[in-house]
Amino acid sequence: AQRVTQPEKLLSVFKGAPVELKCNYSYSGSPELFWYVQYSRQRLQLLLRHISRESIKGFTADLNKGETSFHLKKPFAQEEDSAMYYCALSPALNTDKLIFGTGTRLQVFP
Amino acid sequence: GAGVSQSPRYKVAKRGQDVALRCDPISGHVSLFWYQQALGQGPEFLTYFQNEAQLDKSGLPSDRFFAERPEGSVSTLKIQRTQQEDSAVYLCASSLAAGYSNQPQHFGDGTRLSIL
Numbered sequence: 001a002q003r004v005t006q007p008e009k010l011l012s013v014f015k016g017a018p019v020e021l022k023c024n025y026s027y028s029g030s031p032e033l034f035w036y037v038q039y040s041r042q043r044l045q046l047l048l049r050h051i052s053r054e055s056i057k058g059f060t061a062d063l064n065k066g067e068t069s070f071h072l073k074k075p076f077a078q079e080e081d082s083a084m085y086y087c088a089l090s091p092a093l094n095t096d097k098l099i100f101g102t103g104t105r106l107q108v109f110p
Numbered sequence: 111g112a113g114v115s116q117s118p119r120y121k122v123a124k125r126g127q128d129v130a131l132r133c134d135p136i137s138g139h140v141s142l143f144w145y146q147q148a149l150g151q152g153p154e155f156l157t158y159f160q161n162e163a164q165l166d167k168s169g170l171p172s173d174r175f176f177a178e179r180p181e182g183s184v185s186t187l188k189i190q191r192t193q194q195e196d197s198a199v200y201l202c203a204s205s206l207a208a209g210y211s212n213q214p215q216h217f218g219d220g221t222r223l224s225i226l
Contacts, residue, residue, distance in 0.1 A: 102151055
């Protein structure tokens, strides 16, 4: 079964602390992995995707196929990072549908 | 407009009524997706269109749910004989290309549906 697991509903850190939002997936093939973010009163938007191997707003995520994980990391959290973060998987078949995790709310305190 | 537009933003209906939710994708976007997001959950895939063709409707929870995109642009999600469990935010997303390219999906603000 295709599934994305985000074990933490809420992650609270102080400004300047490192952040790691966990994501594990279950899929038998070679999926594409994404992180989407939803800031307060804004729509869901793409943060980054594993095939790009880029850093966006200081965030990075590395696909670990052995551990079936795609954790999102940032060395120094900022208050403006406070948001809801969703990990998502695309089966990369003939549709681009996304399978989302339940999301992790990140709170960064001053 | 610059982004995906959904209407109405909020919809309240009595159990048993039919509802229709509209999605206006970004101009020129081939792919269109509908997702259902229940409270405290992530979005769940409902259906996918490539232009006017509905290529995947595996996520539609029952035959009360019907989606169309007759001219390959605007899409409507219709729910017949609504039930309380249909209460959710319905998200529409569009992307430029189709298939393996996995272009980023651009989401609308969603329609929050409440069934009384």
